[in-house]
Amino acid sequence: NAGVTQTPKFQVLKTGQSMTLQCAQDMNHEYMSWYRQDPGMGLRLIHYSVGAGITDQGEVPNGYNVSRSTTEDFPLRLLSAAPSQTSVYFCASSPRLYTGELFFGEGSRLTVL
């Protein structure tokens, strides 16, 4: 099993550009989520999904959109990138809906100039 796969691993954007971070899992997990990790801030939840067609906001959702059309995929869209969105982004999934253990991808490092 590949687990949770994130692409791209690295990306550089200019302010105002848009892009999509891809996340796919092959474990048939209902729960998927996106976190961002910044130095000294730990991990902060951006958006999460409890199943196909269902998404909700986390702690820091502004500037990001998500959708969940299939169980496997949970893309994160940056609509108009800002330097404050420079971060490492992690996708994670769980076999249990109620705060079960998370399986993380390897991360996508994004720099916005």
Place this chain on the structure above:
Amino acid sequence: SQQGEEDPQALSIQEGENATMNCSYKTSINNLQWYRQNSGRGLVHLILIRSNEREKHSGRLRVTLDTSKKSSSLLITASRAADTASYFCATGGGSNYKLTFGKGTLLTVNP
């Protein structure tokens, strides 16, 4: 906002010694989890302890939970250089789908 806060922020020990990290949290929880993150990698789940449990073991890991003090500790016995990583606690409560992470403890195990 962060629910869990790890202490200390950084810890440096010699191989073979024990390492203890602490986590404090503010509101009631359903469970508390510990994760490890090697430099430049994703987080890896280590252990989950439920609110009605007081202690749990997994290999060289021992986790305790004191809900009256809203705190948990992670003990790694007989540390190895390969244990060098950041360790995070994460908390979730009741019907909450959200798992909230602390800022982590950076553990360095010197050979």
